[in-house]
Structures are given as C-alpha cells and as structure tokens.
Amino acid sequence: xxxxxxxxxxxxxxxxxxxxxxxxxxxxxxxxxxxxxxxxxxxxxxxxxxxxxxxxxxxxxxxxxxxxxxxxxxxxxxxxxxxxxxxxxxxxxxxxxxxxxxxxxxxxxxxxxxxxxxxxxxxxxxxxxxxxxxxxxxxxxxxxxxxxxxxxxxxxxxxxxxxxxxxxxxxxxxxxxxxxxxxxxxxxxxxxxxxxxxxxxxxxxxxxxxxxxxxxxxxxxxxxxxxxxxxxxxxxxxxxxxxxxxxxxxxxxxxxxxxxxxxxxxxxxxxxxxxxx
Amino acid sequence: xxxxxxxxxxxxxxxxxxxxxxxxxxxxxxxxxxxxxxxxxxxxxxxxxxxxxxxxxxxxxxxxxxxxxxxxxxxxxxxxxxxxxxxxxxxxxxxxxxxxxxxxxxxxxxxxxxxxxxxxxxxxxxxxxxxxxxxxxxxxxxxxxxxxxxxxxxxxxxxxxxxxxxxxxxxxxxxxxxxxxxxxxxxxxxxxxxxxxxxxxxxxxxxxxxxxxxxxxxxxxxxxxxxxxxxxxxxxxxxxxxxxx
Numbered sequence: 001x002x003x004x005x006x007x008x009x010x011x012x013x014x015x016x017x018x019x020x021x022x023x024x025x026x027x028x029x030x031x032x033x034x035x036x037x038x039x040x041x042x043x044x045x046x047x048x049x050x051x052x053x054x055x056x057x058x059x060x061x062x063x064x065x066x067x068x069x070x071x072x073x074x075x076x077x078x079x080x081x082x083x084x085x086x087x088x089x090x091x092x093x094x095x096x097x098x099x100x101x102x103x104x105x106x107x108x109x110x111x112x113x114x115x116x117x118x119x120x121x122x123x124x125x126x127x128x129x130x131x132x133x134x135x136x137x138x139x140x141x142x143x144x145x146x147x148x149x150x151x152x153x154x155x156x157x158x159x160x161x162x163x164x165x166x167x168x169x170x171x172x173x174x175x176x177x178x179x180x181x182x183x184x185x186x187x188x189x190x191x192x193x194x195x196x197x198x199x200x201x202x203x204x205x206x207x208x209x210x211x212x213x214x215x216x217x218x219x220x221x222x223x224x225x226x227x228x229x230x231x232x233x234x235x236x237x238x239x240x241x242x243x244x245x246x247x248x249x250x251x252x253x254x255x256x257x258x259x260x261x262x263x264x265x266x267x268x269x270x271x272x273x274x275x276x277x
Numbered sequence: 278x279x280x281x282x283x284x285x286x287x288x289x290x291x292x293x294x295x296x297x298x299x300x301x302x303x304x305x306x307x308x309x310x311x312x313x314x315x316x317x318x319x320x321x322x323x324x325x326x327x328x329x330x331x332x333x334x335x336x337x338x339x340x341x342x343x344x345x346x347x348x349x350x351x352x353x354x355x356x357x358x359x360x361x362x363x364x365x366x367x368x369x370x371x372x373x374x375x376x377x378x379x380x381x382x383x384x385x386x387x388x389x390x391x392x393x394x395x396x397x398x399x400x401x402x403x404x405x406x407x408x409x410x411x412x413x414x415x416x417x418x419x420x421x422x423x424x425x426x427x428x429x430x431x432x433x434x435x436x437x438x439x440x441x442x443x444x445x446x447x448x449x450x451x452x453x454x455x456x457x458x459x460x461x462x463x464x465x466x467x468x469x470x471x472x473x474x475x476x477x478x479x480x481x482x483x484x485x486x487x488x489x490x491x492x493x494x495x496x497x498x499x500x501x502x503x504x505x506x507x508x509x510x511x512x513x514x515x516x517x518x519x520x521x522x
Contacts, residue, residue: 006508008290048366050490055367057355096363112430122362238419 002191003233005050005159007063014065014089014151014161016049016256017043018140018199019079021072024169025131027202031260035127039166039263040121043068043127046267051096062091064273068126071140073133074173080126088147099124137171140181148186148193160187162194164270166263168201170221180228194230196253198266205257209265210240212250222256229254239272280309280388280448281380282500283457286490287512288497292433300462300512301327303335306459308379309388310335311514315396315462318423318509320372321364327356327374334378339391339443341457344425351427358449369493373424377460386451386520388458393435395422397466399481400446407473407481411444415471418463450518455469457485458516464509468500485515 006255007013025036047066054063068079083098084090105123108116148161163183186193214223229252232240237247239276243265255266282304289298299316314330316323351372355451357365375394382389390398392411395418399409412418423442426432434441450456472480487493493513500506
C-alpha cells in the first residue's frame with residue numbers, strides 16, 4: 001500500500017515548498033498583509049510546527065528534510081539563506097538550529113474566563129518575503145525535480161516527498177503541465193512524489209478546496225492547476241475532514257482562490273505525513 | 278493462586294535504542310493489579326509521562342485528583358524558561374499517553390479493566406472465547422485516540438468522573454478453568470485484530486503462549502519485517518486467572 005511507510009530518523013520524508021515570488025505577490029490581502037508576507041508567515045509557522053512535532057526533551061529528531069525554492073524573474077533558487085543556503089533540502093534539526101532570527105511576537109489567547117489575553121511567543125523566521133518580476137514556474141518545477149530525483153535515490157524506501165507549491169499567477173516561462181506530470185513520476189517504493197498546488201488570490205472569489213473534478217472551476221488556468229495536482233492520499237482525507245473539507249477518493253491536493261484560512265489549512269494538511277514514529 | 282503473571286516484556290521500536298522505549302508498565306501481583314501506558318511518539322517527554330502515569334495508577338484508582346498529581350510531577354521535570362525555543366514549544370504542546378488498568382477482585386472472582394486510548398486488552402474465557410476492549414476491529418486503530426495529556430486544558434474530555442472516552446469492562450472467572458488476560462500496546466493490538474480478521478485463528482494462541490522475552494522479540498521482529506506489524510514500541514503482559522484457591 002502506498003504512502004504508508006513509517007517515518008523515522010532512519011527513514012525520513014521530505015517537504016519541499018515552491019513559492020512564487022513574482023511581482024503580483026505584493027498585492028494586499030484582506031488582513032492588510034501582502035500575499036508574499038502572509039505566505040512567508042505561514043511558511044515560517046509551518047516550519048516551527050514541523051520542528052515542534054520532531055522535538056523531544058533530548059533534541060530535534062530528523063524525521064523530515066525540508067527546503068524552499070523561491071522563484072521570480074527568470075530563476076528558481078534556494079529560499080533559505082545563511083547556514084541553510086548550501087543545500088535545498090536540509091534535515092529538520094539543521095532548520096531548527098539556524099533560523100535567521102527569533103522574533104518576539106504577541107498572540108491573543110483564551111484566558112479561560114471568556115476573555116482574551118496577550119501572550120508573548122517566540123516566532124522564528126527562516127524565510128523572508130520577496131516579490132518582483134515574472135513567474136518562471138517551469139524553471140521552478142524542473143529545479144524541484146532535480147532535487148527530488150537525488151533525494152529519492154538516497155531514500156528509496158521512504159515515504160515519498162511532498163511538494164507544496166504556492167502561486168498567484170500563470171507561468172511566464174512556458175506550459176508547466178508536462179513538467180508537473182514528470183515531477184509526479186519521481187518515486188520511492190512507497191509511492192510517487194506528491195505535488196499539491198495552492199493558488200492565492202485577493203479577488204474575493206469563492207475558494208475551491210481539494211476538488212474531485214475540474215467541473216465548476218472557473219477558467220483554464222484553474223483547470224491546469226487541477227491537472228497538475230496529485231490525488232490526496234487516503235490518510236490525508238481524515239485530516240481534511242477535521243477541517244470541514246469533504247474529501248473523496250478523487251480529491252486532488254489543490255486549492256484555488258485561497259485566502260487566509262485556505263492558505264493556513266493547505267500548509268497544515270499538506271505537511272501531515274503518516275506514521276511519524 | 279487466582280491472579281498470576283505468565284509473561285511481561287517489551288520490545289523497543291528500534292532494537293539498538295532500547296532507552297527510547299516510551300511504553301511503561303507496573304505490576305502489583307499481590308494486589309492483583311496491572312497498569313500499562315504507551316507514551317505517544319509526538320510528545321516532548323513521553324517516556325517520563327508514561328512512567329509517571331503508571332507509578333501513580335498502580336497504587337490509586339483513576340481520579341481527576343490523581344491525574345492532577347501526575348501533571349504536577351511532570352511539571353517538576355522541566356523548566357520551560359530554560360529551554361530553547363523549540364523545546365519550549367514542544368513542552369508547551371505537551372506529552373501524551375494511553376492508560377490501561379486491570380484490577381482483580383479475588384472475592385467476586387472478577388477482573389475489571391479500565392482503558393483510555395488505543396492500548397488493547399484481550400480476554401479469553403474458559404471456553405476459549407476471545408473478547409477485546411476498547412477496540413474490536415483493526416480499523417479502529419486508524420482513529421485518533423484520546424490520551425492523557427500533561428496539559429490540564431487538554432484533559433477536559435477525559436474528566437474521570439465522566440465515562441467520556443474511557444472504556445470499562447468486567448469479566449468473571451467463576452469456573453475452575455483458567456482464563457487469560459492480555460494487555461498490549463497498539464502495534465501488537467492492531468496486529469492481533471488484523472490477523473484474526475484475516476482468519477489466522479492462531480494469532481491469539483501465538484501471543485498467549487509466550488513465556489520468554491526472546492520468543493516475544495522474535496515474533497515482533499518477524500512480523501515487523503513482513504510488514505504485518507507497525508514498528509513501534511511493543512509491550513505485552515499476560516495474566517492467568519482462575520477460581521482455584
């Protein structure tokens with residue numbers, strides 16, 4: 001059965017984030033932040049969550065390898081800098097050890113008596129928002145494939161890598177569909193690479209979450225992203241259902257017109273690999 | 278003797294790291310009591326939490342007050358102020374564990390089993406009929422179990438005064454023949470129920486016949502290697518009960 005390999009220190013899995021950093025990512029969302037800033041915040045929080053899942057009293061266990069490819073202009077490059085700039089996919093313990101900085105932020109939490117109180121939290125930052133130029137999606141997918149071929153060769157029996165792709169516009173360097181299909185042909189003995197696509201929008205249109213067909217998608221671009229997305233593995237159906245999303249056997253890892261809540265859910269669902277041991 | 282331990286043993290998920298085993302159990306044979314806890318992998322300090330839980334409940338019945346004492350003791354183990362941001366976040370997220378309590382009542386010739394979470398108890402009566410609690414089919418192990426947490430706020434659902442997610446079962450052994458009680462953690466429980474569903478009627482016999490740690494280890498490793506058993510910390514306790522005096 002696919003997507004059932006145990007995830008352990010000797011058999012980790014990988015998460016690779018593909019982030020569109022084109023000019024339109026400067027557009028402002030309903031929360032007042034630019035799309036680039038909000039995606040960066042959610043990505044940094046997702047990193048922190050992944051690290052927390054792997055951290056025990058004796059330290060952070062390398063259950064995951066994690067990386068970011070940012071793409072804009074004509075290139076796709078490592079989205080992490082400093083000590084993490086040498087390789088795209090880094091063991092999660094290295095991610096834990098090398099944030100760019102740890103910010104003190106305030107979040108409002110339930111005070112247990114019907115009110116809210118401010119709570120100081122540590123917010124580590126690894127990924128900075130950036131927006132400018134075109135959308136070289138083909139280049140980004142090709143670069144991701146190069147990374148994942150090597151990774152799967154080195155981890156032939158691992159739970160396969162998951163690629164979480166965030167974009168807000170159409171490719172400016174060609175048709176990415178064939179490349180996306182090729183990316184999903186890369187595999188371990190436990191299954192093919194998973195490619196999940198999130199389309200971020202400030203249009204105010206109704207979001208489409210994990211659809212089971214392209215019927216009802218508004219345009220050819222949305223249908224293209226649907227075809228580029230992997231079916232949602234069975235164990236992720238339950239995670240989606242916990243968030244009120246009715247996933248079926250045909251559901252794809254795809255969100256169109258995603259706004260704030262959809263972006264958060266997309267990252268959460270996409271990073272819930274099975275059987276962490 | 279009415280309550281006798283035939284076997285107790287544990288196999289870590291990785292044989293080269295036995296200290297990473299996050300299962301814990303205690304046996305009070307003189308009081309006819311067995312307590313088992315499986316610390317959840319996604320926990321900051323599951324091993325300590327599971328050990329605190331079994332230490333507490335080997336000598337006391339479940340109550341919110343006793344659970345509170347466990348949480349208090351756990352709080353003394355770590356100072357979040359001195360931890361790195363990631364350890365502090367993991368500590369804040371909490372540690373989680375299952376609980377099984379099996380208590381013999383010599384006078385009534387009954388054994389009462391109380392469970393929370395996905396550790397499994399199997400009972401084989403004098404006719405060879407097998408019952409299990411809290412699960413009866415392997416698919417139930419894919420559900421997210423409710424566990425004892427180190428954060429009081431997460432324990433609202435497990436308030437011990439309520440039935441909630443707790444399972445309780447009483448079995449009697451008023452015949453002369455011997456009955457068997459097997460307490461086990463989830464990987465073994467899922468394996469047992471799955472094998473039974475597949476028609477392997479000898480699965481229970483294979484388990485209940487174990488008297489030696491080496492035999493237990495070989496069974497676990499063999500089933501892990503074949504893919505039939507998840508690689509996880511695995512614990513088994515076998516108790517025999519009869520009404521002979």
